[in-house]
Amino acid sequence: MRAISIIGPKKSGKTTLGVRLAEELRCRGLRVAAAKSTHHGFDGQDTDTTQYAEHCTGVVGLGPEESFVRWPENKGLTNMLPFVDADILLVEGMKQAGWLPRILVLDAIPQEGLEWLGPELAVAVYGNLDIKGIPPVETVQELADIVEKKAFMLPGLDCGACGRTDCRSLAAAIVADEAKIEDCTSLGADLSVEINGVKLGINPFVQDFTAAAIRALLRQLKGYAPGQAVIKLDV
Template identity: 50%
Template sequence: MKAISIIGPKNSGKTTLGLQLAEALKDMGQTVAAAKFSHHGFDWQDADTTEYAKVCDTVAGLGPSETFVRWDKHNFFPDLFPLLSADVLIVEGGKTIGLTPRVLCLNGDLKDGTDWLEPDLAIATWGEHTLASIPAFDSVEELAKLVMNKAFLLPGLDCSTCGRENCKGLARDIVTGKVGPEACLAMHNSIKVDINGASIGMKPFVENIIAASVREMLRTLKGYAPGKATISLDV
């Protein structure tokens, strides 16, 4: 699953851009999920998530005291990945989450500057303001093409096996072109686990335990031979 975040100040048009981008991606034949962060919770008449639901295949909301698709408690963003099975995930808000590249929505008053938007994670800007080092877009169709080429989603394990302190550090290096998404060793190892089409990352320590256990059990089966094994499991 590819993912992109839309980050910007309050009332900068993030939802409008998210809806337009979702429609453009759907026109390209992609399935689209949306996740919206809110600092104030949801009143279940929330206009933004309602509008996303009209366009997207799946919609999730993450607030300070609840999460939906739906738990009556707070959950972490990566917990939702298996439930948001789609080709592309559009994330609105969540400026502290560094698991995806981001589009900066830069309309209105930027009195607080742009550093808090972490532009080193941005692949594009949208709106009346621009940043010299980041490509500016005014065509949703062209932005959708960029998303299909540049979007990625890291697992949020912060395991440091890639050599960076956390996933956000790796995301920065992917955005700047220093490495590709395959530098995430938690997602590119000897075991591939998909839940409802969403890849699940695992730390090398966990990978080694699972791999060793499965290999030893497979060796006891008739018909066993060394090679690449494919296991399908309902969970």
């Protein structure tokens, strides 16, 4: 799964753009999921699950056409990804998520300037606004083309194993075509873990330790031979 965030000032039209972009990408045959970050909380429209949520550590909702899990705490986007089944994830808000590229939704330069919007991570500006190094895009179709080519997702571990200080630095280099997603060693080839099709980032130290333990275990099994091992585990 690849991802991109939609960032802009309050009431700049982020949701409107996100919905239109999701529709365009879905028409292209892609499975699209969305995540929204808010500082104001979400209204519980189902009063029964809202009542349960006052006393429970989590609430599962099951209906004929939808399902959801509600927790009374912020789990963090990276922990929620195994529950998402999509080709493209559109993230509205979360300007602090430096491990995602982003689209800036702007009609004019805000009074606070651009730094808080993370322009070094931007692959496009939606609107007729000239910002050095960031292509302006005026149509959703053009924007969908860029998303298909430029969307990616780093694990957000900030482990530094790639030689950079954090995932944000690597993401900015990828946006600038100075690095590739393969430069993230937490998504390395020696040991990879997928849950429900979502590849998880693993700290290189944990990778090495776990891989060594698994190799030692496999060598004790009858029929062992060197090669690529596939282990299936229900968690």
